[in-house]
Amino acid sequence: MALAADDAGSSRLCVFDTAIATDNLGDHIIMDAVWDVLRPLFSDASFLRTPSHRRASLSEIWTGHKAALSIVGGTNILIRSDPRLRGCHNFTRTRL
Secondary structure, X not given: OOOOOOOOOOEEEEEEEOOOOOOOHHHHHHHHHHXXXXXXXXXXXXXXXXXXXXXXXXXXXHHHHOXXXXXXXXXXXXXXXXXXXXXXXXXXXXXX
């Protein structure tokens, strides 16, 4: 699948990565499966990893805004009542 290229000629894809900042083996297993699908599907893209288990830094948010597409790895981020995600509420209010 082709993404729109930016000014530098590179297609960027932002991935909300559940394996960043966690010791939960399940999160790492999920992301292994996500990467196994994304890399061949978007073979021409450069990937930007954004954490889903901690609040993203300003630079991570700024970089994510440059992505042509954002994808959530895993499904827990979709549950707003999950207490682990309360610090991530700003994700739903941005283009990320």
